[in-house]
Structures are given as structure tokens and as C-alpha cells.
Amino acid sequence: xxxxxxxxxxxxxxxxxxxxxxxxxxxxxxxxxxxxxxxxxxxxxxxxxxxxxxxxxxxxxxxxxxxxxxxxxxxxxxxxxxxxxxxxxxxxxxxxxxxxxxxxxxxxxxxxxxxxxxxxxxxxxxxxxxxxxxxxxxxxxxxxxxxxxxxxxxxxxxxxxxxxxxxxxxxxxxxxxxxxxxxxxxxxxxxxxxxxxxxxxxxxxxxxxx
Amino acid sequence: xxxxxxxxxxxxxxxxxxxxxxxxxxxxxxxxxxxxxxxxxxxxxxxxxxxxxxxxxxxxxxxxxxxxxxxxxxxxx
Numbered sequence: 001x002x003x004x005x006x007x008x009x010x011x012x013x014x015x016x017x018x019x020x021x022x023x024x025x026x027x028x029x030x031x032x033x034x035x036x037x038x039x040x041x042x043x044x045x046x047x048x049x050x051x052x053x054x055x056x057x058x059x060x061x062x063x064x065x066x067x068x069x070x071x072x073x074x075x076x077x078x079x080x081x082x083x084x085x086x087x088x089x090x091x092x093x094x095x096x097x098x099x100x101x102x103x104x105x106x107x108x109x110x111x112x113x114x115x116x117x118x119x120x121x122x123x124x125x126x127x128x129x130x131x132x133x134x135x136x137x138x139x140x141x142x143x144x145x146x147x148x149x150x151x152x153x154x155x156x157x158x159x160x161x162x163x164x165x166x167x168x169x170x171x172x173x174x175x176x177x178x179x180x181x182x183x184x185x186x187x188x189x190x191x192x193x194x195x196x197x198x199x200x201x202x203x204x205x206x207x208x209x210x
Numbered sequence: 211x212x213x214x215x216x217x218x219x220x221x222x223x224x225x226x227x228x229x230x231x232x233x234x235x236x237x238x239x240x241x242x243x244x245x246x247x248x249x250x251x252x253x254x255x256x257x258x259x260x261x262x263x264x265x266x267x268x269x270x271x272x273x274x275x276x277x278x279x280x281x282x283x284x285x286x287x
Contacts, residue, residue, distance in 0.1 A: 022285050026278070033277065037269040051273045055280045062285060106250065112213025114246040118253045131263050139264035158258045159265050183222040190257040 010074045018065050025065070029058050032075045036082045042155045043086035045144055053089065057082040083156065083170045090148060103150070103184050104191035121197035135196060142192035146185055153178050154185035212240040214247050221254060 010031055016024035036057055040050035061068075061078045068077055107115035143151060152171060156162045157178070164175045171178070217240050223229045224237055241247050 022282075025285070026281070029277070029281065033274065034269050037273065038267045041267045042265050047270070047273070051276065054273065054277050058277065058281055059284055062281065106218060108213075108215045112215040114214040114218075114250060117246055118249050122249075122253045122256060131260065135260070136264045139261050143261065143265060154261075155265070159262050179222055186222075186254060186257055187218075189261055190254055193257060193260060194253065 011070070014065075014068075014070060014074055025062060028074055032078055033058075035075060036078055039079060039082055039155075039160055040086055042143075042159055043083070043152060044089065045151075049089065053082055053085045056085050060085075079160075080166075080170065083162075087152070087170060090152065093148070103146070103188040105184075105187050106191065119194050119197035119201055121201055122194070134200070135193070138192060138196040139189065142189050146188060149173075150181045150185045150188075153181040154189070157182050158186070212236055214240075214244060214250075217241065217244075217247050218250065221251065225251075225255070 010028060013024045013027050013031075017028055033054065037050060037054055040053040040057075041047065044050050044053060057078055060081055064081075068074075072080075109115050143154065146154065149171075153167060153173075156167045156170070157164070162170075164178055167173075167178050168175050217224075217237055220229065220233070220237065224234060229237070241251070
């Protein structure tokens with residue numbers, strides 16, 4: 001999430017940093033870098049690219065401090081810079097040939113009814129339940145497998161908490177296109193988690209019988 | 211009468227609270243009698259929560275220190 005409200009203590013540092021106080025700028029970096037890194041890692045999908053985005057972002061922020069009007073929170077501002085750097089890099093990457101049709105969807109009967117029920121294991125996925133390493137790996141794999149433009153939208157909206165309008169601004173796509181990609185990404189990830197739960201359940205049942 | 215497929219196609223709009231009231235009412239009529247859809251919506255929402263938690267990342271110390279070194283080098287100029 002982009003913190004908007006708890007950013008005020010940073011305003012004093014911002015004033016000092018603008019006046020050339022390097023340690024004040026370093027304090028601003030420290031206060032915001034985890035969020036910026038998280039965004040970069042999820043967008044880029046690997047640590048090396050994320051670390052480079054982080055460097056570009058803060059260098060650009062440092063050089064642009066004089067132009068930063070301070071009407072947005074500092075963290076939101078660097079966050080926006082980072083999102084732009086990520087998108088620029090992603091545009092240069094060779095577009096993976098993942099066809100849209102490859103996205104998993106729920107199955108329906110010919111009459112349009114849902115063909116199956118979700119795995120019972122979903123019941124245990126309430127927020128307070130520990131996310132085990134296997135499920136975490138399954139979700140990371142499924143997110144990485146989404147077509148690039150879908151993954152961007154999903155990460156920016158559901159993980160980072162940006163508004164549709166903000167995403168439209170950084171990606172240059174229409175809000176309608178963004179919503180459609182978000183929905184299809186959620187459906188595909190839901191299918192992946194459901195399959196994970198079902199297979200795990202089958203495995204466990206099998207062990208029980210032995 | 212709406213089908214499950216009709217309902218799931220417009221789920222995002224519904225959950226975002228951006229659906230015209232009469233359409234929302236028609237959807238809720240379907241949901242009222244459809245356990246698979248109710249379960250589907252619950253797991254659709256859980257997907258976001260689970261993914262958000264699964265994808266959380268803390269910056270490794272090595273990245274933090276190389277960022278600091280990089281910026282110090284550039285800020286001197």
C-alpha cells in the first residue's frame with residue numbers, strides 16, 4: 001500500500017534534504033525503501049532487476065528533489081518513480097509469448113452453472129492461518145506465469161493497492177482494460193490455489209489410507 | 211435468470227460496488243440460491259488476501275547496503 005497519512009514526519013526531512021542535507025535524504029530512503037523494493041521485486045520478478053530499479057529510483061528522486069512540489073507524500077512520489085522505471089524496463093523485455101487463452105478460468109456446464117465446488121481446504125485459508133512455504137511457492141509461480149501485462153495490473157492493484165486511475169496513468173492503458181486484466185488474473189490465480197489445495201488434499205487422503 | 215457464468219463475469223464490478231442497483235439486485239437473487247457461487251466469491255476474495263501475503267518481501271541487507279553505497283557515491287558529485 002502507498003502510505004499517505006503517516007508520511008508527515010518525513011516532511012521535515014524533505015525540507016532538510018532539499019537544502020542539501022545528505023543524511024536527511026538517506027533517512028528518507030530508509031523510511032521508504034522496503035516498500036519501493038517490494039514493488040520492484042514483484043514487478044520485475046527477480047532480485048537483481050529490483051535492486052537496479054531501486055538505485056535508479058532513488059538517484060532520480062535525489063536529482064529531482066528540487067522539482068518535487070511536496071503536494072504528494074514523499075513515499076508516494078518515489079513509489080510512482082519506481083513504478084515508471086519498472087514499466088520502462090518491462091517494455092524493453094522480450095514479450096513472453098504467453099497467450100491470453102492460456103489463463104486458467106473456472107469451468108462451467110453448458111448451461112452456465114459452475115462445474116465444481118472449491119476445495120474444502122480453502123476454509124482454512126482465513127487471514128490468521130499461516131501461509132506455508134508450499135502455498136507461497138505455488139502463488140509465486142502462478143503470479144510469475146501470468147502474461148506480463150496481467151501480472152503488472154494484479155501486482156499494482158491487489159498487492160500494492162494502487163487505484164485504477166493511478167494504474168492507468170503509469171501503464172497508459174484504459175481503466176476498462178485494467179479491470180478486465182485484473183479479473184482474469186484473479187480467476188487464474190484462484191484456479192492455481194484451488195488446484196494446489198485439491199492436489200494436496202488428495203495426497204493427504206492417500207497418506208491417510210496407507 | 212442469471213447463470214453462474216453471468217455472475218462471475220461481472221464479479222469485479224459487483225465487488226467494487228460499481229454495479230447499477232437493479233443489476234446488483236438481479237445478481238444477489240442468483241447468489242441467494244447458489245451455494246457454488248457464494249463459495250466461489252469467498253475464494254475469489256481470499257485469493258487476493260493470500261497472494262498479498264505470499265508476495266510480501268523484505269529487502270535483503272545486501273541490497274540495502276549496496277543502495278546506500280551507490281547513492282553516497284553519486285551524491286558526492
